[in-house]
Amino acid sequence: xxxxxxxAPSPTGKMHVGNLRSALYEFLxxxxxxxxxxxxxEDTDQERFVEGATEIIYHTLEKTGLVHDEGPDxxxxxxxxxxxxxxxxxxxxxxxxxxxxxxxxxxxxxxKCRLESLKKSVVDGKxxxxxxxxxxxxxKEEVEKNLAEGKPFVIRxxxxxxxTTTFHDELYGDITVDNSELDDMILIKSDGYPTYNFANVVDxxxxxxxxxxxxNEYLSSxxxxxxxxxxxxxxxPTYIHLPLITDExxxxxxxxSGHASFEDLLEQGFLPEAVVNYIAxxxxxxxxxxxxxxxxxxIKEFDYHRISKSPAVFDIQKLRxxxxxxxxxxDSEKFYELxxxxxxxxxxxxxxxxxxxxxxxxxxxxxLDIKDHIDFFEALPEYDIAMYTHxxxxxxxETSLQVLKDVLPLLEKQEDYENDALYEMLCGYIKENGYKNxxxxxxxxxxxxxxxxxxxxxxxxxxxxxxxxxIVRIKKGIELLESAES
RNA sequence: GGCUCGUUGGUCAAGAGGUUAAGACGCCGCCCUCUCAAGGCGGAAUCACGAGUUCGAUUCUCGUACGAGCUGCCA
Numbered sequence: 001x002x003x004x005x006x007x008a009p010s011p012t013g014k015m016h017v018g019n020l021r022s023a024l025y026e027f028l029x030x031x032x033x034x035x036x037x038x039x040x041x042e043d044t045d046q047e048r049f050v051e052g053a054t055e056i057i058y059h060t061l062e063k064t065g066l067v068h069d070e071g072p073d074x075x076x077x078x079x080x081x082x083x084x085x086x087x088x089x090x091x092x093x094x095x096x097x098x099x100x101x102x103x104x105x106x107x108x109x110x111x112k113c114r115l116e117s118l119k120k121s122v123v124d125g126k127x128x129x130x131x132x133x134x135x136x137x138x139x140k141e142e143v144e145k146n147l148a149e150g151k152p153f154v155i156r157x158x159x160x161x162x163x164t165t166t167f168h169d170e171l172y173g174d175i176t177v178d179n180s181e182l183d184d185m186i187l188i189k190s191d192g193y194p195t196y197n198f199a200n201v202v203d204x205x206x207x208x209x210x211x212x213x214x215x216n217e218y219l220s221s222x223x224x225x226x227x228x229x230x231x232x233x234x235x236x237p238t239y240i241h242l243p244l245i246t247d248e249x250x251x252x253x254x255x256x257s258g259h260a261s262f263e264d265l266l267e268q269g270f271l272p273e274a275v276v277n278y279i280a281x282x283x284x285x286x287x288x289x290x291x292x293x294x295x296x297x298x299i300k301e302f303d304y305h306r307i308s309k310s311p312a313v314f315d316i317q318k319l320r321x322x323x324x325x326x327x328x329x330x331d332s333e334k335f336y337e338l339x340x341x342x343x344x345x346x347x348x349x350x351x352x353x354x355x356x357x358x359x360x361x362x363x364x365x366x367x368l369d370i371k372d373h374i375d376f377f378e379a380l381p382e383y384d385i386a387m388y389t390h391x392x393x394x395x396x397x398e399t400s401l402q403v404l405k406d407v408l409p410l411l412e413k414q415e416d417y418e419n420d421a422l423y424e425m426l427c428g429y430i431k432e433n434g435y436k437n438x439x440x441x442x443x444x445x446x447x448x449x450x451x452x453x454x455x456x457x458x459x460x461x462x463x464x465x466x467x468x469x470x471i472v473r474i475k476k477g478i479e480l481l482e483s484a485e486s
Numbered sequence: 487g488g489c490u491c492g493u494u495g496g497u498c499a500a501g502a503g504g505u506u507a508a509g510a511c512g513c514c515g516c517c518c519u520c521u522c523a524a525g526g527c528g529g530a531a532u533c534a535c536g537a538g539u540u541c542g543a544u545u546c547u548c549g550u551a552c553g554a555g556c557u558g559c560c561a
Binding site: 012 | 487488489490491492493496497498499500508509510511512519520521522523524525553554555556557558559560561
């Protein structure tokens with residue numbers, strides 16, 4: 001049988017990594033078996049609807065490659081299914097009324113006032129947590145009369161109060177609850193829209209969803225959904241509930257945490273592929289020890305039975321590492337292309353940006369790291385001459401001054417400023433004097449960059465900076481050291 | 487509070503009765519080195535607790551603790 005899954009977000013804002021992971025797993029479960037993946041926008045809550053949220057979802061899925069393969073025609077492709085659109089066909093009301101006719105659901109005219117006071121009331125020392133079926137006892141005539149009068153109503157599920165209900169989850173196994181715990185949840189709201197609880201079941205069935213994959217938060221309400229399937233006589237789908245993703249404090253990710261949404265991560269300089277790869281491993285692991293997976297490789301390897309049950313902490317540190325791995329593995333041409341905007345933000349000078357990109361490629365974890373590595377190319381920063389002192393290199397202000405003075409005429413004489421030529425020339429000087437490499441290179445690199453660390457060695461930097469700028473900076477270094485001496 | 491679920495190093499995790507309890511991130515050290523990275527090598531660090539079952543429990547059962555989710559005319 002073909003596997004059919006769906007990603008069913010509500011358009012209420014940005015897409016969190018938790019949402020994205022649900023989409024990813026739903027996609028992978030279907031694609032692993034060559035199945036069908038769908039997108040269904042659950043916009044039945046008119047109040048929470050956020051303008052543009054559907055577009056965000058759409059673009060996020062596009063960027064991550066989680067493309068759905070069924071839906072209403074749109075621009076020569078498939079649009080998403082949208083519940084508010086489906087509602088116009090009267091589908092949800094039709095099915096709700098069917099349940100009313102079967103006695104599995106009923107009209108309820110209770111106002112919010114009564115519901116609230118009900119919640120506060122205490123029976124036998126226990127708080128009431130489920131609706132008291134007050135309107136179930138209404139006669140058919142009373143219901144008709146209320147409806148004719150245009151009284152606002154909802155339709156509620158009619159759950160039994162005795163016995164138990166069991167449902168099966170592929171990961172969590174059988175879960176049984178007392179029916180007395182089952183609230184007569186609302187199926188149709190007073191504004192005519194279905195609730196998630198109802199629309200979800202109706203849509204999953206009518207769209208022939210075989211595997212209902214969703215967050216763990218639905219685990220405890222799933223028995224109620226099962227009763228709905230049974231009331232309709234529909235086949236219950238395979239359930240796969242996913243463990244939560246939390247922040248470092250083991251709390252559910254919140255929009256305020258800043259790095260939680262996919263868009264934020266892109267802004268923080270992460271690559272979509274790396275994010276997808278990382279979150280795939282948040283709650284799932286392959287049989288071997290592999291960690292780097294393309295989407296296609298994930299499709300091939302993904303076995304949902306290996307999804308874990310316990311929540312996972314979103315570790316930005318490991319994401320950073322993984323992102324860096326993607327940079328390192330990336331074709332240098334492609335990296336150059338992607339990094340260019342970030343480089344140009346810092347460097348306006350006419351220097352070989354391709355080489356700058358190459359220097360930085362193995363040294364960064366996110367695009368945002370680029371800036372700190374290369375800012376000195378643009379302008380020599382103010383620096384402290386204490387930087388000339390390096391224990392291991394056996395350098396200090398005095399030795400540095402001498403080296404810089406020695407080396408200045410050599411650099412002025414030097415015509416070829418290619419890296420290799422510079423290195424060869426300096427090695428000659430080093431050898432002649434019996435110095436260690438670092439003894440000479442450290443002061444030069446310091447003078448030329450004004451930084452403690454740089455994305456390349458002294459000669460590489462000089463080669464990029466060019467002769468003129470190099471001379472200027474070396475002279476500046478000598479000047480600084482001399483003025484400190486006196 | 488009630489219900490449901492979960493618990494292997496700081497984090498992601500493998501292991502499903504007998505293992506020196508993998509691997510990765512991070513951390514620390516060493517090597518390499520014209521700095522920093524990268525790369526190589528090594529190190530510290532884990533089965534929440536208590537009973538049971540068993541010749542033997544990280545692995546099975548039950549409790550406890552802790553954590554999380556649900557308890558909306560939100561999804």
